[in-house]
Amino acid sequence: MGTDRMVLPFPTVAPDPERDQSAQRLQMQTARLYQRPTARALSVGTLQITYLRLAGMYQHSAEAALRLRSAIRAAFNARRTSRKLISISELHAGISLQLQGLDVEAKWAYQAALDAGLESGKAFHICDASGRLALLCAMQGDFAAAGHWASLHAEQLQQVGWGKPMVARGVILARAWQAMLEVDLPELRSQLRQLPDEPDSDEFWAVHALLLSFHLVFTQQTGAQQACWSG
Numbered sequence: 001m002g003t004d005r006m007v008l009p010f011p012t013v014a015p016d017p018e019r020d021q022s023a024q025r026l027q028m029q030t031a032r033l034y035q036r037p038t039a040r041a042l043s044v045g046t047l048q049i050t051y052l053r054l055a056g057m058y059q060h061s062a063e064a065a066l067r068l069r070s071a072i073r074a075a076f077n078a079r080r081t082s083r084k085l086i087s088i089s090e091l092h093a094g095i096s097l098q099l100q101g102l103d104v105e106a107k108w109a110y111q112a113a114l115d116a117g118l119e120s121g122k123a124f125h126i127c128d129a130s131g132r133l134a135l136l137c138a139m140q141g142d143f144a145a146a147g148h149w150a151s152l153h154a155e156q157l158q159q160v161g162w163g164k165p166m167v168a169r170g171v172i173l174a175r176a177w178q179a180m181l182e183v184d185l186p187e188l189r190s191q192l193r194q195l196p197d198e199p200d201s202d203e204f205w206a207v208h209a210l211l212l213s214f215h216l217v218f219t220q221q222t223g224a225q226q227a228c229w230s231g
Helices: 021-033 039-054 058-077 083-099 103-120 123-139 143-157 164-181 185-192 205-230
Strands: none
Touching: 021 039, 021 058, 039 058, 039 083, 058 083, 058 103, 083 103, 083 123, 103 123, 123 143, 123 164, 143 164, 164 185, 164 205, 185 205
């Protein structure tokens, strides 16, 4: 764990879900617990999809996320869990789904996480979910929706204690992505200054890397054009 953020390990071996004993145990546990979903079932399910992501098993994590979302609905309908836990579980389900390219399902999960966060009143959860929604919408080219979620995020961010840089990242990436598509180099630079100089272990490091690459290429092209004009 770093300063106000999580430092996640990258996989050190090739994913092998058939031989991964931890993945197999978690699968057996969730299959049993989901028969009558409770708070424990959702906690174990969230652990499962997070473990699968960190092990590089993105497809398996997304499939498990869909099962987790069904368990969340059953637990909520039976009033066997809290809104805070629902927000956490839906948020992580959304991450797993988005990383697998299931954007529609991811948006539903993020929206459910946000709704639960708003009901619980937990600013951290509200900012985490609204930031993810802002990024997802920006990457889909829906800048109006991205701006809406960014505004909600800004309203809550000052109430966040520990983890503020972590939950702020989604909106920063969203604004940088819009600046990239609009070829707004000053705005892109402004947003990138708020992030590490190089991609770190954040699960959306690939988005950060793409933005840095675009900035480098665009800067080089602009410099070459200026040199040509001055020559």
